[in-house]
Amino acid sequence: MENKLLQPLKLGNYTLKNRVFMAPMTRNRATRPGDLPNETIATYYQQRASAGLIITEATHVSPSGVGYIGVPGIWNTDQVEAWKKVTAGVHAQGGRIFMQIFHAGRMSHPYFLQGAAPFAPSAVAANWTVGILDYHENLIQVPAGTPKAMLSEDIEQVKADFLRAADHAFLAGFDGVEVHGANGYLLEQFLNPHLNLREDAYGGSIQNRSRLLLEITQAIAEKHGKGKVGVRFSPFGKLHDQVAYSEALVRDTYYYLAQALQELDIAYLHLFNQGAFGTAEVPVDFFPAMRAKFRNTLIINGGYSISTGEAAIEAQAADAIAFGRYFISNPDLPARIAQGKDLAELDTATFYTGGARGYIDYPALSR
Numbered sequence: 001m002e003n004k005l006l007q008p009l010k011l012g013n014y015t016l017k018n019r020v021f022m023a024p025m026t027r028n029r030a031t032r033p034g035d036l037p038n039e040t041i042a043t044y045y046q047q048r049a050s051a052g053l054i055i056t057e058a059t060h061v062s063p064s065g066v067g068y069i070g071v072p073g074i075w076n077t078d079q080v081e082a083w084k085k086v087t088a089g090v091h092a093q094g095g096r097i098f099m100q101i102f103h104a105g106r107m108s109h110p111y112f113l114q115g116a117a118p119f120a121p122s123a124v125a126a127n128w129t130v131g132i133l134d135y136h137e138n139l140i141q142v143p144a145g146t147p148k149a150m151l152s153e154d155i156e157q158v159k160a161d162f163l164r165a166a167d168h169a170f171l172a173g174f175d176g177v178e179v180h181g182a183n184g185y186l187l188e189q190f191l192n193p194h195l196n197l198r199e200d201a202y203g204g205s206i207q208n209r210s211r212l213l214l215e216i217t218q219a220i221a222e223k224h225g226k227g228k229v230g231v232r233f234s235p236f237g238k239l240h241d242q243v244a245y246s247e248a249l250v251r252d253t254y255y256y257l258a259q260a261l262q263e264l265d266i267a268y269l270h271l272f273n274q275g276a277f278g279t280a281e282v283p284v285d286f287f288p289a290m291r292a293k294f295r296n297t298l299i300i301n302g303g304y305s306i307s308t309g310e311a312a313i314e315a316q317a318a319d320a321i322a323f324g325r326y327f328i329s330n331p332d333l334p335a336r337i338a339q340g341k342d343l344a345e346l347d348t349a350t351f352y353t354g355g356a357r358g359y360i361d362y363p364a365l366s367r
């Protein structure tokens with residue numbers, strides 16, 4: 001019997017060849033200056049085009065949203081041109097690829113912002129470090145900058161930046177975009193009641209804290225088609241100093257979001273259980289409860305093996321599984337699943353180091 005992960009799946013207007021999705025993964029290989037994808041990045045994604053869907057590494061929507069060295073951007077035409085090589089390579093192999101778009105918010109530093117303070121809902125600094133380059137171009141870790149509480153015009157600017165990023169992603173040939181509402185970046189900072197202390201329409205109630213993410217998602221869906229937009233969340237996550245809040249409020253926040261996204265009728269919801277990284281585990285009934293509220297495609301992620309992933313599909317707990325680390329060392333993961341082959345070992349030391357090693361040198365199975 002064929003593995004359930006290998007069944008085709010409809011997503012928006014697309015028919016995907018399997019349910020083995022590649023999770024978004026930052027690999028810090030972009031060319032500087034310019035924050036441009038390059039030949040190496042194009043090769044990396046092309047090697048992984050047998051995934052049912054590739055979701056790219058988080059990509060900065062604007063200069064004000066930058067928080068990392070070597071992470072690509074999608075705010076200018078040079079970047080659009082450079083990304084065209086990536087999408088063409090994946091499409092040439094019959095693959096589909098969405099771009100994950102993000103704004104780092106307070107997970108940044110004036111180093112990246114011509115000396116300005118990072119944007120955040122409120123002036124609450126992250127108890128975390130960010131990597132910047134010293135005078136010798138060595139990467140050093142420094143405390144995240146103290147952010148400024150965004151003004152109304154900053155919020156309007158960020159909305160426009162996300163929409164432009166989506167415009168550019170479609171110009172560059174992407175099949176869709178994933179709005180990054182996870183992992184402690186700007187949009188999740190707005191969701192969190194300890195990081196968002198605003199008293200305007202973007203803070204306070206669940207509806208207000210959710211407003212920025214929903215307005216951005218709606219604007220992209222209306223302009224480019226609701227079947228071409230997904231959203232990622234990491235409920236209960238602690239990454240990047242997300243401050244925990246009560247389980248009841250987490251549930252109410254994400255249930256509200258799931259319902260609102262269902263009303264927008266977007267292509268998918270993508271849930272990451274950060275328990276896979278040793279931070280707070282998601283209660284076992286939580287993803288099923290989200291599925292009841294969001295009935296379009298549900299992608300789940302975080303620590304799934306081939307067998308637990310298949311079991312989740314079989315039980316209809318989700319429509320697709322996003323695999324992160326497996327896809328780093330197994331570029332042809334679906335073929336390995338089909339043939340029941342062992343998975344290759346992973347070198348964690350080369351996750352973020354730049355260059356080809358540990359990036360495009362993991363071989364596919366020999367035929």
Ligand SMILES: Cc1cc2nc3c(=O)[nH]c(=O)nc-3n(C[C@H](O)[C@H](O)[C@H](O)COP(=O)(O)O)c2cc1C
Nearest residue numbers: 023024025026057058272276302303323324325351
């Ligand atoms: C090297 C690395 C980079 C990552 N970068 C991102 C990212 O850019 N955006 C994101 O949403 N998640 C990111 N993640 C999280 C993964 O998408 C995924 O949630 C995580 O690896 C758990 O899935 P897994 O157990 O299948 O690896 C990253 C994970 C790794 C290992």
